[in-house]
Amino acid sequence: VNDDDAAANLERLRGAARLLAATDEAIRRALSNDSERFLRAARQQGGQ
């Protein structure tokens, strides 16, 4: 493996790690403490 390949692999790994961290953060931010309670409260939201 030459230096360029190693650097590219490292960058890919870092990218994947950033993506996972961002996904975890988005999930954490979105979810309430009690999903079943939220779903019940949000039941009156229109729709058909």
Next chain:
Amino acid sequence: VECERRCLFGSETEYALAAVQADGGGASHSDVHRGFMASARAMLPHLPDLTAPGDGMFLTNGGRLYYDSGLRIEYATPEVTDPADLVRYVRAGDSIVADVVRHLKAARPDWREVFCSRTGVDSMHRTAWGTHESVLLRWCSPQAIGEALTPFLVSRIVYAGCGGFDVRRRGLRFLVSPRAAFITCAVSADTTRQRPIHSSRDEPLARQPYRRLHIACGEPLCSDVGLYLRAGATALVVRVLDRDRGVAAGLTLEDPVAALHAIAEDPACRRRVRMANGRRLSALEIQRTYLELVEVQLATGWLPDWAEEVCRCWRSALDGLSEDPMSQSHTLDWAIKRAVYQRFLEQQGIDQQEWQRINRALNPAALRRVAPPRRPPPAGAGDEPSHGWIRAIAEIVAPWRSAGVPAERRSAAAERSALERARACRARLFELDLRWGELGPRGVFESLDAQGCLQHRVEGCDGLERAKALPPPTGRAHVRGEVVRRFSTEKRPGICGWDAIRDVNGVVLDLSDPFGEREHWSPVGPGLAVSGSS
């Protein structure tokens, strides 16, 4: 000639809107929706909507915001001639609705949360929201174009599906297009009580010879690429078929609704569906055939300037999906969603095999098999459904027994704990799904986008603030938006529809020519009605 080259289209987005009270309970539907419209009237320059003056309004960008007959908040874009404009005006609508929600929140400090989301379905409560699209027809009627267009609409979900869960199952099954589970017929004039792929309603909202095709199977999309592709490809295919629907001969589906369900259930995008001539084609193969039908017309000069760019983007998406559907997990709604939900399951320590066991255990046949016949549940087992689930969990843990799981994990308590874990996990996924398109920083898509994880933007779709206030540069939408702005600034009373505006003296501005750009006011004449329906 220039007018002949132009396509004209628009779309409507339905929003899920609810409020959570301080005690964690839900506020009443009518309080929340009435409050929303009151906030909208207070903060947005507008003209009242003729058909629903208290519940609807036309805006200075030429679009419409209203409380729909289906009891949902809905925003319709102005008519546009370019898919980049469609993206811009859909996002402008999202931003306008988000502004109104903030105003409502400030007006109701007693509500802990006001929740507003672009969502496909609420899997827990089996509720659906849609995105209806309107496309101008010049030669065909909506009924006549239906058979040739339906295979395109059925197969386009590979890039235009919003992703979500199958409400027909008690377990958890991912669908490329969750709305597909609600679609019950290929064509119907009724889009409220029935769920057609497209509507046969002949309501042109324009003068002869123009007609309006109303497509009812769309879903709210957060990805700009998905939105751009759906709008552009649909407008081009409709244009080609409107001129000569015979070019799609041989593409008729044997059973369009069954095909839609089959394609929606297959995130691998490989499943083939049966055509009326006996051939079996995958969604990607059907899409490629339509793409080629459009591409051969590129050189003829009667397609719009943007057609080539849409075809390039369309081919690129189909190539990516053919190679590996999850290669689109930064770009297309359903693929992004699937990747995030898989990550969530990983966080919970649940792998695919365990979900398959849960799904098997939770399907109605399995529940019937394991439920005790007409006996009351034992003390402490909870209500009847829980009791059924507790028995069902035996099926989930059964494979563990043969895999040498320690005795303590096989106890009733362990079984109950596994059940509770599955239920809680399912509820959390449903919340995540409902909050996917939530407006504001809590929305999953907006959060991922803000962290720079997505590649869903389309060049040339900027200018959001301008699109919130100003109409598109051409056509009757431009005239409508300018008149709404002038009337609201001068505080002149008037009422507005898609094809006309009427002032307080009964003088009418005729907007029945979709490409008309001149303001021509005249006394009310016979047969000149103002239409506000969508």
